[in-house]
Amino acid sequence: MKLKVFSDQYVTENDQDIVVFLIGMRINKRLAIRKWFPVLKAMPPMIRELHENKDALGFLSSESFIGLRTTVLISYWKSSEDLLAYARGQKHLAAWKEFNTKIGNNEAVGIYHETYVIEKGKYETFYRNMPQYGLAKAIGHKPITKDMNTAKKRLNGIYSHKKI
Known part of the structure; x- marks a missing residue:
């Protein structure tokens, strides 16, 4: 699928709270395929x-990356409550229980996650010559204007509903 590239400068609104959740795995022992492959295919x-x-x-969007040893999925959520509710859901709980049963403390594969709760008005974005990506894909974007043409202006809340 070919994505439309937006040629010009765009930003997202920063008028809503956002939760950014990073989750991934790291292959510590490449030859232990039977240990890390089930973790990889669970996602x-x-x-x-x-x-x-x-x-x-309450899920908004995601981006994923696969490196030589490490993967990461960056996801955007409406709230931490939505994210925590998903963590208690059937698919995630089943994958978590399987990981703990089959892999546990085996050093062949590691997993990690990081959660960031970001209040409205306390983030800024910038996109130029890009398809909708990251937060812009999650919540939409709008053309940049003179009153928001620097990161400082965007971070100082000149165009947001709440000043920092």
């Missing part, structure tokens, strides 16, 4: 579930 069904049930789950 696609959850990602599919999120995209198919966005509104019901």
